[in-house]
Amino acid sequence: MRILHVDNHQQRKYGQLRVSWALKLYSGLVRAGHNVLAFSDRDVARFEAPLGIRELGKKITNRRLLQTVEAFEPELIVFGHCDLIGNDTFAEIRRRHPHILLAACNNDPLFVPRNAANIARRCEIADAMFVSTGPQELKRFAGKRASLWHMPNPVDPSVENADVSLLAADDPALETDLLFCSNSRQFTERGALVSELKEKLPGDLRFHTPGLFEQPALWGRDYERKLAHSKMGLNLNRQEGYQWYSSARIAQLAGNGLLVFTHESAGFDDFMPAETLVYFRDAVTLQQQIVEFHRDDARRQHWASRCRDFFHREMNNTLYAQYIVEATTGAAFSHDYVWVQ
Known part of the structure; x- marks a missing residue:
């Protein structure tokens, strides 16, 4: 499957990451056999903006995402904490390409008001919403476009390689x-x-x-x-x-x-x-x-x-990534995921 992964890929950290769940998801999607292209909204904004001021690059970053979709022709867009990309941009992608599915992922806690508001906002545009909190807690977001799913915190065998x-x-x-x-x-x-x-x-x-x-x-x-x-x-x-x-x-x-x-x-x-x-x-x-x-x-x-x-x-990142794809597309689960009950 052709997948565009939109998130903060932290390229400007130049290797000084703690551990990035977004990069784990990206590598998991690749390991699961998909053709994946990464789009890092914050890095694009810095690169495109005058004087490297990120907020000045917000508008052009949204245009660059539309340009990337036209060129790459994804079947699925998985997006995480890409706060610079507005719902109106995803709506425009859906208008131009109604076959593209949208999967939103959020790995931050619900007790932070701004994050809960972000989840509610993304539920209006996404086909599926994946949150690192259990299904009982996600009921507050029901009734919008997105189906609601729990996603765990995965390991990546190439990252968590000590024992x-x-x-x-x-x-x-x-x-x-x-x-x-x-x-x-x-x-x-x-x-x-x-x-x-x-x-x-x-x-x-x-x-x-x-x-x-x-x-x-x-x-x-x-x-x-x-x-x-x-x-x-x-x-x-x-x-x-x-x-x-x-x-x-x-x-x-x-x-x-x-x-x-x-x-x-x-x-x-x-x-x-x-x-x-x-x-x-x-x-x-x-x-x-x-x-x-x-x-x-x-x-x-x-x-x-x-x-x-x-x-x-x-709970490795290959299973984690494939679960997100299967849940979004409505495919039968290929694995008995322990967190699906």
Whole structure:
């Protein structure tokens, strides 16, 4: 299938990415056998705009997308966080090419008002909307043009290619016992939980928190190296309690073989096997579980290995991409996707 993938492909980051779910989707579409062309709206806007001022390039970026559609003749357009592209442009694409299907993807949380508004707006123009929150939470967007679908956070075997579950605790390659990376401060109080853990966890447990407490955040290869040398990781979202919602870090941690601690309120046990993710309900249970797994290394390796295997087998970016294509086109599912219930 000919697919145009419109998103922020972050070309102007020049390799200093944390991990991009958009690039995972692009490579997954290619691995699934599709002919895929990437259109990076923010990069085009910078390139085309006078003096490189992105906002001045918005109008011409929309024209360039129309030009690209005319030249590439896609059968499907998959678009993500391409805020510079207006619904009127997608409507014009549909007017000129009524056979083209539109699939919208959103990997940001519903508790951010601007993001919820973006989802509602895209539901007016897309044929299908995929959101990284569970179906129960998406009912608020029903009644518009788009059908509503959950999409998980996938691993990419070429990105999440470390496996620290194979390393024993005394291996010198393991420099960190517990890792939490963050650089987001809005709509969250998780910093208080991290501070409490810092205070109460045993002194021999090496708890590293890049991006917090005036420490610099990690990007690109520095972030990848940190994951490859860490034993356990915290999957703390800015807010908890949303069905199947998680930051993309859950796949980054699990895919590299770190033992993952995540809040039980998301309900991932709906489709995750037992002895994979470690669920906590509050600061007390989280602290107890961290210490228990820190002291029982064989158990930590067992759970982390099972979780990594499951993510790579059932939640990889090739399945993820093909699911988006099949759900949008109405094709029969070619795989028993664990998140479809």
